[in-house]
Amino acid sequence: MLGLKQVHHIAIIASDYQLSKHFYCDILGFTLEAEAYREARDSWKGDLALNGQYVIELFSFPFPPARPSRPEACGLRHLAFSVDDLDRAVEHLEKHGVNCEEIRIDPFTDKRFTFFADPDGLPLELYQQ
Structure with missing residues (x-):
């Protein structure tokens, strides 16, 4: 048996890291547990928690492609x-x-x-x- 216990985290790539960090933290109520700028990738990474539980990795990358969602796209x-x-x-x-x-x-x-x-x-x- 594989032994999965729970979902560890969800990774989200944002087109505007600061805007998405504001949305998830200031509007939805997540807390920023850790944050790092990865110069080699020109990328931010924020670890967001909900009620003390680590839930979301928020990333930025230069020029990410848009996510198709409507009509329903395959995937998440x-x-x-x-x-x-x-x-x-x-x-x-x-x-x-x-x-x-x-x-x-x-x-x-x-x-x-x-x-x-x-x-x-x-x-x-x-x-x-």
């Missing part, structure tokens, strides 16, 4: 975050200029959810527990 579809109060979370995002799709109800779980995007258009989901 979206990242989903759980929240206790979806209405309050949507209000917070919209107060910071982040547009959310209309709230929907999962027909299998009867739970409420919505989608929004990071500064590069990466689809993100809020799912009410």
Whole structure:
């Protein structure tokens, strides 16, 4: 048996590192645990945590290609975050200029959810527990 335990981290490449760092830390509430500039690659790397747990490696690279997402592209579809109060979370995002799709109800779980995007258009989901 392979012995996987959990997802260790998610790597995201941003077209504008500072803008994405602001979005993930100041709007979504991640904390910057460590940050390094890698001169040989002209690349920033930030380690972001959510509630004390390391979750995202945020990278920048010169001239990354755009990620096709609409219509749905093959590969990672979206990242989903759980929240206790979806209405309050949507209000917070919209107060910071982040547009959310209309709230929907999962027909299998009867739970409420919505989608929004990071500064590069990466689809993100809020799912009410």
